[in-house]
Amino acid sequence: MRVSWNWLSEFVDLEGCEPLATAERLSLAGLEVEGIERFGAGIEAVLVARVDEVSPHPGADRLRLATVDAGTHGTFVIVCGAPNVRPGIHVPFAPVGTVLPNGVEIQAASIRGVPSHGMLCSADELGLDADGEGLLELWGAMTPGQSLGEVLGLPDWSFELSLTPNRADCHGVLGVAREISALLVRPLKRGHGPVASSRLGSPRESAARFEVRIEDADGCPRYAFAVVTGLTEGVSPSWVQQRLRCSGVRPVSRIVDVTSLAMLENGQPLHAFDLERLSGSTLTVRGAREGETMEGIDHAVRALDPDDLVIADEAGPVAIAGVMGGVRSEVSSGTKAVLIECAHFAPSRVRRAARRHALHTEASHRFERGVDPGAVDRALGRAVELLVRIAEESGDRPLVSGDWVDVDRRSPEAKRVSLPEGFVARHLGLEVGRERELEILERLGFESVDGAFVVPSWRFDVSRPIDLVEEVARVVGYDSIPAVMPSMQPGVAVRRRMDAPLDQLAQPIVPRERLEGFTRLRDSFCVSGWNEAIHPAFGDPERQARLMGVNEFLRIRNPLGEETSVLRRTLLDGLLRAVRHNQSHGAERVALFETGKVFDPASGVPDGPEPQHVAGVLAGLASLRWMEASRPADLHDLQGALERLGHAVDRPIRFESPHDIDVPPWLHPGQAAVVCAGGGCVGWAGGLHPELVDSLDLQGPVLAFEADLDEWLAVAPATRSAAAVPRFPGSARDCALLVDRSLPWAAVEQEIRSCWHPLMEQLRLFDVYAGDRVAEGRKSLAFRILYRNPEGTLLDADVERIHGELISHLERTLGAVQR
Incomplete structure (x- = not known):
């Protein structure tokens, strides 16, 4: 997600704040800023000019003379070759002496015998991103001679945020501004409540022209809309277009851009229907019916599933709820009246529909992660306010038809979480102070009532006192917490389970000796020049079956796709894909290892055994060290790494020939060895089967191993002994x-x-x-x-x-x- 610095400054006082320093504070607080981009630097001297007259150039067929009005700066004749120059348009004008962002200084010049006093600019010459060729045409309310930066809202900074799934509240400018307010102790200029607008009356459940019927309240707890008439669809004002581009969204048209602005501001998606293209007088929120189809605004016809939540008029579906609208009710150049939808849809329903139809939109991205149910009226009011204001500036006479409709079937009850005094200090080891705790939480939207905190409707991830501790820690700064040794019960590692009874929350479940074994194992591999890989536990059943020679897997109920539809039975699937990826990018040596759980469906129960495995793949050269001759890796290199590993965990291994044991399908039959520790077999090692090497498009040689780490570490550790230094030669x-x-x-x-x-x-x-x-x-x-x-x-x-x-x-x- 991208967010504009200037837009943030409309919500929170940023006077005297540096964008780079603020970005660093956001990252430390959990809202990672992946990148920062500067927009509009160097256009301070560029003006807005109105083209009053265009005449042919006397000495060149492709050039024309444009007479432009720059307000108090005067009237100028400019030689221009842009194909779209014409009387009446507003364009950027760089007077003589202006230095453009690309470093070019504008000078007075004579072009084919005609003096030219300045330059009319394209978006590219100004370092701006815009559609179309030729001059950058400016739209909206402006006056000749006005600064271009003032019209476009530039210069500006754009933050690219990488949000974790639990921070859906920051998918809008308001959410990020709220975080900055708490981090920098700055007041919010615009609060969390509804937008105060005289354009909207009181909400009601039906209107004169349209009513809403919700048949699936689980999928749509709340649905609201407002009707605006007297519009003329056209191009958005330039400041709207620039703000959208700075936020990573492509401008489309005036009405659509307004819904995008309201969404980006509040994190609440909206959708505009062409009112005159809707059939009947009722919008119904329901599940799709058997055999129904809908042509989306991308002009693809999709067969709908009964699980799809749709918005339908009397003629059928006009939108897949929270995902995409239909072309039948799409806003077009002839639109005169719109119905603006603002609703709250269940994340699971939107997620399933989006994946079923292979769609990912700005709206579905937000709905899938959770949208504030209390933002409906605020976002709808903001959209109507913007639409009416922009329409009036364009010469329209818009009319908001009556009161807005709001059908709220299941308003969520506010959660309350207690935070006893001293609780934060006990868990952080840092004395923050009660007043500071209250200030932080109130700036984040938590209201203190009777010793508890009311969780705001946009914070789905807060439900326990420890969650409030995390909020305080984020704002105070994790770097403020003193570094001290933790106190813990010796000899065991402790894991807490969310679903465990209270008296079992701190049961010792992993012996410390085994945890130390895991650490030694990783260290041994890394010292040997291997890299650790971490892959999801989900796998492709086809690839897993080819590696394991079995077809029984634990399947995921709601997978992301077929390639992640089962729980893995081997770690080699992810490692081999990683080898292919690295080799395709020119890696001469790939040495990867991974530790993780595998899942055997034979247990038959969800809480069945999940053995911990270790696996590794060695491909290409044996070493990249400059002092060693280049040679392909062989079985001895793999054997050496595993033997070092065995000694590192105090469980030496040996290799035996698989006389009476079936070799796994992934191993070369003539290059396979059983890995033994103690008195039993713990894994396999050897060359990868040639058919697998070819089918996976790998570059040989490829050597691999996989072992049951639980069985390996269950072997009694070897007694370490030291021999005396030899006194006699051998x-x-x-x-x-x-x-x-x-x-x-x-x-x-x-x-x-x-x-x-x-x-x-x-x-x-x-x-x-x-x-x-x-x-x-x-x-x-x-x-x-x-x-x-x-x-x-x-x-x-x-x-x-x-x-x-x-x-x-x-x-x-x-x-x-x-x-």
Whole structure:
């Protein structure tokens, strides 16, 4: 959402405030300002001029001479080549000596023999965003010689806000101004109540021409409208257009722009119907009927669902409530009278309809997050006031037809939340003071009554005393809270559950040892050059089935889409998509890991087991370090990372061949290993299946693993021991054995360790070869054994004897042949 600084200044006193500093305060208070844009800088010397006469240029067919009136600044003849220059229009005029935003200084010049004293400007030359080509035509009430900045409301700053879903109240200028009022201790100029306007009378439930019937009060608790006649549809005044552009909204027409202004100001969407194109005398808010269709203002015909909430006249639907209007009742250039709708629709109904029809509009965005039910009369009054004022400035004689209609079926009861004295200090560790607490909350719209606070209708996210503590903390500033060590029960981690009984809110549920294991795991990966990824727990059933080889999942009741319709059974889905994304952006090495829950539908109950898994993917180069030669990552790199991980969590792992176990579909059958810890299997590791590499458009090699972290950390931790520093030198022996190609190194290692001698200290595989120099069906495994006698000097005769016995043993048991 974008909001104008000048617009904010109409609601709160910003005298002496700096936009950049204010943006920083908003970000620290939870309303993140993602960007700031300057509008209209450098146009201070540009004036408004009226074109009085246009004549041909005597020496150029494509140029014309425009005589313009700049008020008290005089009358000037300007050589102009714009195709839209014509008598009667108002345009920006840069006199001689003006420096434009692009750095060009206007000078007196003779063009094809005719003197030109200044320049008539386009939007592009002024650094402004506007539709159309040629001169920037100005609309609305203005006088020649007036400053262009004064007419357009420039210069201005535009804040781009990234609002969290719970702060729907800040989807309007008033909501942001309310926050600034509390943060900067500045008074609000315009309050929260209805707009005082003589244009509207008292609300009633029906009018002479139209009445409203609400058949679905759950979907529409409140519906209001006002009728304005005597209009001429046309172009909005330039200040309206500029304000909309500064707010990120494209100007459309006078009536539509007024509803947009009222929405942006109050956060309450409105919709204008062409009164003469509505059928009958009744508007009905109801569910769509079977077989009904509606052509939207985007000219797409949509088949409506019975769950869709629609606004219908006697001929059928004219709008999908809160989402989009229909073309049949759309405001057009011939519109003379309008019915302005301002209603409160249930967020869930709007959300489902918007997603069902793949629509996302400014209105649906606000309704989905929640709109203040008390803003209906304020927004409607503001829209009528603006429309009548602009129409009168344009020469129309608008008439507001009678009293406005307001059908309020279910006015929400105001919530009350108590905030005992000292409660804030106990939870923040900061003494704010009762008077300051009251001031902050009252500026945010909370009313103090009998020791409790009445929650304003626009704050759906406040329901508990701790929520009020958060409001105070945001305004005071989290950076004001002193940094002290928290006091907590040793040995456990505590998690609070919203739905737990009061006596169970602080039950210890996660041993601290396991939390430390999670931390060590992340640290080990990061030290090894891996990056942590975090993905949503929702997944695509098709991709999950391809990875897991199963079709049973826990489905989401109201998913965002098919790609997020089930709870994941593997973490690899998100990681592989992240690999593809990174490789498509030129990443030569991708090393990602993730920890998170997976969900097995076999439990059959919502509170069933949700095992914690860890998974990782390594693709591309083994390392990007400048001192290391570039080479593709291989299984040894993955194995090394996992072995370091096992030692980091004090649960060493080993790799075994999957003899009698089905290999997961995501693994390469010939490059798969079982990850074991303690006495059982905790996961899988190896190369990604070639078919998956191709189907996901990945660049190989791609190595992956996934393990059950709960089972891994449930293994008894290994006892850490330290050996004395060797006093005597060791002796290494290399050995290359020819074995059957299907025989895994793990089997050879196991056989070596079965006859391990006390003088053997270390075993390491350093080469695997299966090329032309060995017989077909065979491979060469080269390993090194370090021998050492801790009690004295090692004798070569002893080493040769022990090493020879080992080779003989391997030849007998494995059929190996020494090369």
